Amino acid sequence: MSSDSQQPRPPEGATTDTTALLLSGARLTDGRTVDVRLSSGRIEAVGTPGSLGAHGARVDLAGYLLLPAPAEPHAHADTALSGDVPGPVPYAAEDVQRRATQATLLQLGHGATALRAHVRIGDVQGLASLEAVLQARRSLRGLADLTAVAVPRLLTGVAGADGLAMLRDAVKMGASVVGGCPDLDPDPAGYVEAVLEVAAEHGCPVDLHTDGDDPARLARLAAMAGGLRPGVSIGPCGALSRPPADARARVADQLAAAGVTVVCLPQGGCSGTEVRGAAPVRLLRSAGVRIAAGSGALRDVANPVGRGDPLEAAYLLVSQGGLRPAEAYGAVSEAAREAMGLPAVRVEAGFPAELLAVRGERLAGVLSLAYSRIVVHRGRVVARTSAVREYCDSAAALELPRQARPDARP
Secondary structure: OOOOOOOOOOOOOOOOOOOOEEEEEEEOOOOOEEEEEEEOOEEEEEEOOOOOOOOOEEEEOOOEEEEEOOOEEEEOOOOOOOOOOOOOOOOOHHHHHHHHHHHHHHHHHHOOOEEEEEEEEEHHHEOHHHHHHHHHHHHOOOOOEEEEEEEEOOOOHHHHHHHHHHHHHHHHHOOOEEEEOHHHOOOHHHHHHHHHHHHHHHOOOEEEEEOOOOHHHHHHHHHHHOOOOOOEEEEEOHHHHOOOHHHHHHHHHHHHHHOOEEEEOOOOOOOOOOOOOOOOHHHHHHOOOEEEEOOEOOOEOOEOOOOOOHHHHHHHHHHOOOOOHHHHHHHHOHHHHHHOOOOOOOOOOOOEOOEEEEEOOOHHHHHHOOOOEEEEEOOEEEEEEOOOOOOOHHHHHHOOOOOOOOOOOO
C-alpha cells in the first residue's frame, strides 16, 4: 500500500461528484485571476475569466485566493475534544467515534481534506479506539479522507509481545500506517526494529512519535528507518531545539541523509509528551530535511486549546519559525500530502480537485486573517465558513466594510 488511502482511486463508497463545477474569478498565488472547471473529482481546465463554459454549478470566488487544500499529517482523533470532560477521558466506542468525527469535521472546515490520526492501541482499550476511528472514517467518506496510525505502547520484551501481536491485528483491521512512541519503550532501538518489521511485512508507511531529546538516539532511529518504502515520518521532534548547535546540525544532516520526513507541530506540545517546544525548522530545511507541519493535540489533556487549523500552523512557521509564507504553506499542503503518500495538488488541469479558497489577495494576508473559507474535496464543495464583521453605529460614518473584499479583477 503506497499511501494512507491504500489505493490511488477513491475508497469504496466514497462520493465523487461527476457534475462539472465552475470556480469563477479566483485569484492564484502568482497574481492571475482565473476560472477553474472541476469534473469527476479533478481539475478539468483553468482559463481566463469567462473563457470556460459552465456546464454545472458555479461558485463565485471573486475576492478569494485559491490554494491546493492543506492536509493534516499529525492528528489525535481518539483524544481530541476531550479536555473539557470531567474525570477520566471516556473511551467507549461511541465517545471515541463522536470525538473523531467532530474533530475531523472541524479540521475539514479549516481546509484539511485529508487527515492522518495517531490512535493508541493496547492497554485497557485494546483495539476498541482504533475500531471507533475507523468507523468514523467510513461515515466521513465523501467529506474527508481520514486514515489511522496504529500506536502501540510497548513492543519489546515480555510485555511487548502482546503489543506486537496487536499491532499486526491493527493493520489487518484497517490501520494503514504503523507508528508508535519508541521513547516510551525500555528498548527504543528494539521498538523501531519491530515497527519496521511489521511495516515491511504489510507494505505500510511508518510514522513515529518522538520528541528528539536524545540526538544520538534520533540519529540511530533515522539510520534504521532510512530507505524504507513507502516512507518514514518522524515528529514532532520538539526537543531538538535544545542541544548545542553543532549537535543539532549533525542530526539534521543525518535525517536528511536518511530521507525521512519530519512532521513538526508549530503550536508545540502533543499527546504523550511534556515537551512544549517546536522543531528547528529552518535548520532542518537548510540541511535538506523534508519538513511537513501538523496541528497535533486538539483540546485534550495535552493541550486544553488548539484549533486544528493548518493555516494557523503555517502562520506560526512564519512568525516563530522564520519561514517565508510560501514555504510555510507548502509544509501544510504539498509536503504534508507527500508525507501521507497522497498525490500532488496544483491548480492546473489534470490534478485532483482538492482545493481551499480563502478570502484575501495574497498568501501572507490569508495566513494572518483567514476567516472566510470554501473547501473543495473530490471536486465538490464540502464546507463553507463565512465571516461577517460589523461595527457599532458610531463607526458607520467611516464607511467601513463589513469585511474587506478586494475588487474583482477583470
